[in-house]
Amino acid sequence: MTRATTTSTRTGRDVLVHQALVYGSDEEMAGSAVPFLREGVRAGDAVVAITSPRTAGALRDGLGAAADPVEFLDSGAWFAAPVQTLAAYHEHASRDWWPRGRLRLLAEPVWTGRSALEIREWKRHEAVLNVVFAGTPSVLCCAYDRREVPADVVEAAFRTHPEHLSGGVVEASPAYVDPADFYAECNAAPLAPAPETGVAEHRFTGGGLAALRDFVTAEAARRGLPQDRILPLVMAVNEVATNIVRHGGGSGVLRVWAGGEGLVCDLTDPDRALVDRFLGHRPPRPLQQGAGMWAVRRLCHIVEIRSGAHGTVIRLHTRLP
Amino acid sequence: MPSTPRGDDPPPPAGRPGDDGTGAPQAAPGRPVGEMRLGDHLCLSYDNAEEHRAILTAYLRDALRDDHKVIYVSDDAPPEEVLDRFRRGPDAGDLDLPAMMGEGRFVVRTAEEAYLATGRFDPDEIVGLFATEIELAMLQGYRGLRMTCEKTFSLRGWPGSDRFTEFERKIDHIFRTAPVPAMAICQYDRRWFGRDQLRELESYHAGRVRVDDRFDNGTLRITPTFTPPGLALAGAIDESTCPAVEEALRTAGVRSAHLCLDLSRLEFCDMAGLRALVGAGRTPGGMERQVILREPPEQLALMMRITGWDALPGVYVEEAPR
Numbered sequence: 001m002t003r004a005t006t007t008s009t010r011t012g013r014d015v016l017v018h019q020a021l022v023y024g025s026d027e028e029m030a031g032s033a034v035p036f037l038r039e040g041v042r043a044g045d046a047v048v049a050i051t052s053p054r055t056a057g058a059l060r061d062g063l064g065a066a067a068d069p070v071e072f073l074d075s076g077a078w079f080a081a082p083v084q085t086l087a088a089y090h091e092h093a094s095r096d097w098w099p100r101g102r103l104r105l106l107a108e109p110v111w112t113g114r115s116a117l118e119i120r121e122w123k124r125h126e127a128v129l130n131v132v133f134a135g136t137p138s139v140l141c142c143a144y145d146r147r148e149v150p151a152d153v154v155e156a157a158f159r160t161h162p163e164h165l166s167g168g169v170v171e172a173s174p175a176y177v178d179p180a181d182f183y184a185e186c187n188a189a190p191l192a193p194a195p196e197t198g199v200a201e202h203r204f205t206g207g208g209l210a211a212l213r214d215f216v217t218a219e220a221a222r223r224g225l226p227q228d229r230i231l232p233l234v235m236a237v238n239e240v241a242t243n244i245v246r247h248g249g250g251s252g253v254l255r256v257w258a259g260g261e262g263l264v265c266d267l268t269d270p271d272r273a274l275v276d277r278f279l280g281h282r283p284p285r286p287l288q289q290g291a292g293m294w295a296v297r298r299l300c301h302i303v304e305i306r307s308g309a310h311g312t313v314i315r316l317h318t319r320l321p
Numbered sequence: 322m323p324s325t326p327r328g329d330d331p332p333p334p335a336g337r338p339g340d341d342g343t344g345a346p347q348a349a350p351g352r353p354v355g356e357m358r359l360g361d362h363l364c365l366s367y368d369n370a371e372e373h374r375a376i377l378t379a380y381l382r383d384a385l386r387d388d389h390k391v392i393y394v395s396d397d398a399p400p401e402e403v404l405d406r407f408r409r410g411p412d413a414g415d416l417d418l419p420a421m422m423g424e425g426r427f428v429v430r431t432a433e434e435a436y437l438a439t440g441r442f443d444p445d446e447i448v449g450l451f452a453t454e455i456e457l458a459m460l461q462g463y464r465g466l467r468m469t470c471e472k473t474f475s476l477r478g479w480p481g482s483d484r485f486t487e488f489e490r491k492i493d494h495i496f497r498t499a500p501v502p503a504m505a506i507c508q509y510d511r512r513w514f515g516r517d518q519l520r521e522l523e524s525y526h527a528g529r530v531r532v533d534d535r536f537d538n539g540t541l542r543i544t545p546t547f548t549p550p551g552l553a554l555a556g557a558i559d560e561s562t563c564p565a566v567e568e569a570l571r572t573a574g575v576r577s578a579h580l581c582l583d584l585s586r587l588e589f590c591d592m593a594g595l596r597a598l599v600g601a602g603r604t605p606g607g608m609e610r611q612v613i614l615r616e617p618p619e620q621l622a623l624m625m626r627i628t629g630w631d632a633l634p635g636v637y638v639e640e641a642p643r
Binding site for chain 2: 206209286
């Protein structure tokens with residue numbers, strides 16, 4: 001373990017710093033978070049806190065006048081779904097935060113009220129941040145309240161953050177794992193089995209995607225997806241099916257059902273495996289190939305990919321009202 | 322051969338297709354030139370040389386396919402000039418017009434030669450001459466005659482040209498009442514004819530002729546547009562139609578500094594399609610041109626937002642008027 005005298009064990013302007021702040025009391029939180037933000041204000045960074053209103057209040061109290069330049073955002077709205085959040089980071093950072101210099105961001109991800117699937121994907125999100133924001137002028141600190149957050153989430157935090165912050169001191173996290181390994185671990189969890197009944201099935205191949213789109217439209221409407229949210233789902237299903245037709249085995253099966261997680265669309269390519277290394281987690285550059293999976297992830301609540309010798313399953317989750 | 326087309330004055334017909342009642346030119350109504358059949362008498366009201374050339378080039382090309390003879394009545398351009406006009410077009414391809422002219426299949430006459438042999442414009446005489454031309458073409462062994470005439474001469478005030486409308490009415494009556502082994506495209510340069518006059522003249526035709534679709538497989542239809550130059554895309558762009566879109570974009574409006582894509586009737590577009598549309602500014606020759614996406618559907622606008630491709634240089638979005 002390296003004990004650092006500066007605020008990070010990692011230095012250099014365009015080096016991503018990603019720290020976990022695990023605390024057990026409000027005083028402990030403020031004791032680390034307030035100096036963290038204050039240092040950003042002093043350095044003239046773009047300083048942002050994405051927290052609950054309660055934490056925001058505590059931080060404002062601790063910061064006093066230094067709170068003025070800090071941008072406070074509500075964590076409930078911000079952490080809607082992992083890839084939506086990723087897109088929001090990208091959008092805000094590239095349009096507003098990075099142009100002002102270095103970004104110093106305190107985030108308080110939401111863990112309560114999450115399903116097991118959502119928790120897994122939010123853990124994955126923390127690992128993905130290390131990759132997609134590598135080489136950017138960003139100092140991210142993610143706060144975890146031991147009193148509220150499940151133990152496995154705290155454990156994952158030490159594995160997905162290269163450093164942790166405690167009592168104003170930054171230390172390298174010995175539990176940190178390569179994000180690719182953590183990502184693969186998430187993919188190793190089997191998909192929840194489809195229900196015995198209530199599954200609608202449609203086979204598709206090249207030239208038949210118009211019929212597939214009609215099928216999704218009808219099935220989504222029948223299962224209660226509001227009219228204005230059907231088109232994004234149709235676009236996502238069409239995109240995955242297009243990949244299977246053009247770059248995969250050429251034909252596949254769509255299965256649709258509604259369950260505890262909402263509306264599920266499984267697209268199976270029985271013949272082809274694909275390589276999922278952070279697939280669809282980076283925003284596409286202009287005219288770049290491979291923008292499809294980014295769009296698919298943006299259009300859905302959560303997307304799960306499982307691929308191997310048995311072929312590929314891409315599962316699209318959409319929330320139902 | 323039909324009965325001698327010299328006859329009673331037919332009453333002017335009313336409520337014809339192609340007349341939208343406002344006199345305003347419609348976006349792309351009419352029959353594709355490639356679908357014209359013997360017995361069709363259509364008008365081409367144009368204001369754009371590229372559109373004019375594209376339609377008549379197809380008309381000439383189809384004459385070869387169908388073993389038809391073509392008589393082209395020009396305003397006052399001699400045969401060489403007409404030949405040159407169509408030979409230089411981007412869609413001329415391997416169409417050998419000089420050979421067609423050499424074998425007598427493609428005949429060019431000026432309006433003066435064709436209509437003023439007797440010194441004045443006489444509708445009944447021209448109708449009679451028309452019947453003779455049909456007979457001659459049949460005797461020569463053609464399967465049909467394709468007429469096309471530039472009608473600007475009717476505005477020159479030649480003796481008898483005040484009876485021009487009467488002429489169109491009579492010709493139209495023949496086409497409507499007898500099985501004629503001929504078809505005709507009457508060319509009206511919109512820049513010369515008054516609106517009401519054009520509307521009346523158009524009513525003496527079974528409708529308008531328009532350019533052929535570039536592609537139509539039931540899922541997507543791609544139609545060239547000319548003012549402004551570009552393509553109209555109607556239907557869905559997906560994996561079954563995207564290659565056709567890419568091909569059409571490569572060859573559309575290659576001489577123009579901008580390309581207008583009319584998306585008002587686009588119902589669906591996938592990512593590869595969007596990439597093709599926003600990338601259409603890059604031509605094969607390495608030229609950059611502006612791309613105008615006109616009235617994209619909400620679905621496309623959403624795709625552009627989530628990919629961040631809504632602010633690419635050289636790509637302009639024109640929203641639908643509200």
